[in-house]
Amino acid sequence: MGGYPVVTWNSYSQAQRLxxxxxxxxxxxxxxxxxRVNALPxxxxxxxxxxxxxxxxxxxxxxxxxxxxxxxxxxxxxEEGAPPWxxxxxxxxxxxxxxxxxxxxxxxxxxxVGRCDPxxxxxxxxxxxxxxxxxxxxxxxxxxxxxxxxxxxxSKGTLQFFGMPIFECNDFCxxxxxxxxxxxxxxxxxxxxxxxxxxxxxxxxxxxxRIPKGSFIGIYAGELLTVEESDRRGALYNKFxxxxxxxxxxxxxxxxxxxxxxxxxxGNFTRFLNHSCDPNCEIHPCYINEANIEKxxxxxxxxxxxxxxxxxxxxxxxxxxxxTISKAKNAKKNNDAVYAECHCGSANCLGVLFS
Numbered sequence: 303m304g305g306y307p308v309v310t311w312n313s314y315s316q317a318q319r320l321x322x323x324x325x326x327x328x329x330x331x332x333x334x335x336x337x338r339v340n341a342l343p344x345x346x347x348x349x350x351x352x353x354x355x356x357x358x359x360x361x362x363x364x365x366x367x368x369x370x371x372x373x374x375x376x377x378x379x380x381e382e383g384a385p386p387w388x389x390x391x392x393x394x395x396x397x398x399x400x401x402x403x404x405x406x407x408x409x410x411x412x413x414x415v416g417r418c419d420p421x422x423x424x425x426x427x428x429x430x431x432x433x434x435x436x437x438x439x440x441x442x443x444x445x446x447x448x449x450x451x452x453x454x455x456x457s458k459g460t461l462q463f464f465g466m467p468i469f470e471c472n473d474f475c476x477x478x479x480x481x482x483x484x485x486x487x488x489x490x491x492x493x494x495x496x497x498x499x500x501x502x503x504x505x506x507x508x509x510x511x512r513i514p515k516g517s518f519i520g521i522y523a524g525e526l527l528t529v530e531e532s533d534r535r536g537a538l539y540n541k542f543x544x545x546x547x548x549x550x551x552x553x554x555x556x557x558x559x560x561x562x563x564x565x566x567x568x569g570n571f572t573r574f575l576n577h578s579c580d581p582n583c584e585i586h587p588c589y590i591n592e593a594n595i596e597k598x599x600x601x602x603x604x605x606x607x608x609x610x611x612x613x614x615x616x617x618x619x620x621x622x623x624x625x626t627i628s629k630a631k632n633a634k635k636n637n638d639a640v641y642a643e644c645h646c647g648s649a650n651c652l653g654v655l656f657s
Contacts, residue, residue: 315411315474323404323591324414326526328396331568335359339387352383363391363570366391367489369511373571377498385496385504390568393520395491395599398527401561408593411474418477420453427483428452431469434554438466459485461516461586461603467554468588468601486601487590490520494614496574501645505576506614513608519583522548522572522600524565532562539566543642546573548600552587560596572602580648582606585616615646618655 339347339355342627346352350539353375360373375384378432397403412426422428437443444451444463451593454461454468459482461468473485479488513519527535532547539545542569546566551559565573575583584605587598610613 311476324404326396330388336387348381348383356384359391371491371493374495379498392568395453396525398525399530401526405427405593412479418481418483427471453483470590472591502576504574506574508608508612510610515607517604519602520572524569527562529559539603576615577618578646579651581616583616
């Protein structure tokens, strides 16, 4: 027009796909603050100033979810001022060695204007989600006429179905930021606290408001590793009985994991989620700006209503079935320190957990 090229959303998004994807390398993790604090005497790390500094570190990392309520550090059990200064607080994924960058060239996007309609026959994201829900509809896990299918969320952003992969709209979609298929990327909406417990170390607790079932809580952030590197680290972690490794091996991906998430050196409040044999939270695979089916985000959603100030927990043992119960009964025979006594307090507690 007038000798100048006309830029449309489609031409702009296509040009953006040709650029290198944005991602963070684990080798670039900053740790100057942690090193400085760990060089100070224990008396400082147990002081109120350490609590304030830890909360400030969290606030600084929340620039990607500006509307989220602040997170407080609470300890009414002992003199420990804050959780151990052993990790970088982040809501992002940091890519380890030999992990390929995000695949955005093969990422499917929609051309919707405004908010996506979950019943649309033209929405590319609705088609992608429907493709991965067809077998659930076929075996009647999801009713074929359920209002809102194929998106996983209802109009309020509440997760409708559990145990299934989530495909959200992405950065190359034409829809608005308030599209009903953008929930995880809008960030946490509920207040939570990191609180010291008597028997389980630090844990995550709800704030003063009730959290409804199906609400997004946060991303299990950390280093994205190859499973080979995860196994190497796991052997070390098992010796001192504490691991933050999470294999990405959901049923829709096949039986063998290719990647793992390690929240030991980098992570957010979700690394403090304790185990429960009767959990109120569940981890779901979610795809946003990634076409590789083996690299979803690990997203935490409530599977039950969570009352004010109640602890948020998920199952370290995965789905608790007869096989899980059998393994738990024999776990104490294992010499790995990673098996520990369970203190979840639920009525159906198995007595042991994978710590």
